[in-house]
Amino acid sequence: MPDNETAFRALLDHMAVTSDLSQTMAVLSWDENTYMPDGAAEARGRQMATLATVIHERLADPALAELVARLEDAGLPEDSVEAATVRQARRAVDHASKLPASLVEALSMHGARARSVWARARQESDFTSFAPELARMFELKREEAEVLGYQDHPYDALHDLHEPGSTAARVRDVFVPLRRELTTLVAEIRDAGSQIDDALLRQSFDEAAQERFALDTVTAFGYDLEHGRLDRTVHPFATSLSKYDVRITTRYQRHYLNTALFGTMHEAGHGLYEQGVADEYYRTPLEDTASLGVHESQSRLWENLVGRSRAFWEGAFPRLQRTFPEQLGTVALDPFYAAINRVQPSFIRVEADEVTYNLHIILRFELELALLDGSLSVADLPEAWNHGMQEMFGITPPDDAAGVLQDVHWSIGLIGYFPTYSLGNLISVQLFDAAVAAHPHIPADIRAGRFGTLLRWLRENVHRHGARYLPEELLERATGSGLDAGPYLRYLKAKYGELYGLS
C-alpha cells in the first residue's frame, strides 16, 4: 500500500497526462472550428474519436478509481487543495466509469443524426420531422440521468454536469421571482411609450476597423495576446488549450456594430477567466473552471457591466468616434448609450437584450424539466413554447423556426445546460457589486479606461481558484452570499428605469 503522499503524486501524474491529451484535443477542435479545410472533416473526426477513446480509457482505469477511493478515505483536510483535486478527479472518474460504452455511443450517434435533422427542420420550419428525434434524445438523456444517479429529479443529474452542486430545485428558487419581476419589467418598458432608435448602429462599418477597436478594447481589459489570439468564426467561442493558450473568436457584421463589439468583449471575458487560473494548477484537475455559470458570469461582466455601461463609453466613445468618424462623428453619447441598450421583446434568444434574455432561458428551463419528467410530451412542445412566449413577452412566434426550433442545444443532448446562461447573469452582478464595494473607485477607473483593479479583484476571488470550489462556495467566499436574483433585478431596474423613464 502506498502512503497518502505517494498516492496523491500518482493521482497527479495520471491526471497530468490525461490533461495533456484533453488539451491536445482542444487544439484539434479549435482548428476544426477556424481554419481546417472542409475536406479534412472525416480524418479530423477520426483523430478526435481516437483521442476521446484514449482519454476515456485513462479515466475509466480501475487503478485511477482505486487511487481516488483511497485518497477519499485519507482524511485530507476538507478545505485543502488536495481534497479539491480528489473531488474533481472523482467527478471525471464517475462520469467515465458509470456510463456504459453502449450509451455513450448511442448518445453520440443520435446527437449527430438529430443535429442534422434539426438543421433541416429549422430551415423548413417543420417541427414534425424533428419531433421523433427529439423524443429519442430525451429518452437517452433520461437513461443517462438514471445511470448517473440523482436524489430528487432526473434533471439534477444532467444539470450537475454543467453546474456542479446545483439542482432543479435550486434553479427554480431563483427563477420563480426572476420570471415574475422580469415579465413585469418587460411590460412596463413596452408600455412606457419611449422608443429607442438604434439605426446609428446599423450603418456600414469597415470590418478591419471593427476588429482593431475590439482588439484594443479587450487588451485594455487585460486579455493577454502573449497567451491568446483572436480569430474569426461563424459561431464565436472561447477555448482553453491550456491556461497558457486561451483563444477567442468573433464574427463581424458590416451593417451592425454590436455583434463584434460586444461579442468580442464577451469571449474575452471567458478568456480572462481561464488565463487567470493559478499556475500551480497547470496539468491538474483544478486547471479548469468552477462551472459554466461562473464562466458565463465572467463573459457577461465584461460585456454588460463594463461594456454596456455609461461609464465605459464616457471614456471610450471618443475613440470609437475616431475609428468611425463618418458614421459616429456627430453622434452624441446619450443616443449611442441608449441604442446599445435598446430593449426589444423578440423571438430569438441570441439576439436578446439584457432585460429579456433571461426570460428566454426560463422558458427553456421550464420546458426541458417538463419534457424530462414526462409531464409534457414532445408533440405538445410547440404549443407550450408559444404559450410561454405570449405569457412572458406578449408576443407569439410566426413559425417554429423563430420559436421552438431556434436552438441547437436539445438536438445534441445539451439538456440541463440552458440555466447556466442565466445563473451567469445573476452571478455577474453579485461579483461586480462585491468588487465595487471593496474598491469604490472602480466605476471611475472604468471611465478612465483603467481596468486593473477590477481584473485583480476577479483574479484573486474567482479566476485563480480554477475548479477548486463548487460554484456556490466560490460565490459565498467572494461576495458573502449565495446565489441571489435580487442584485441583478436591482441593477436592471435602475439602469432601464432611467433609460425608459419608468417611475
Ligand code: ZN
Ligand atoms: Zn458565453
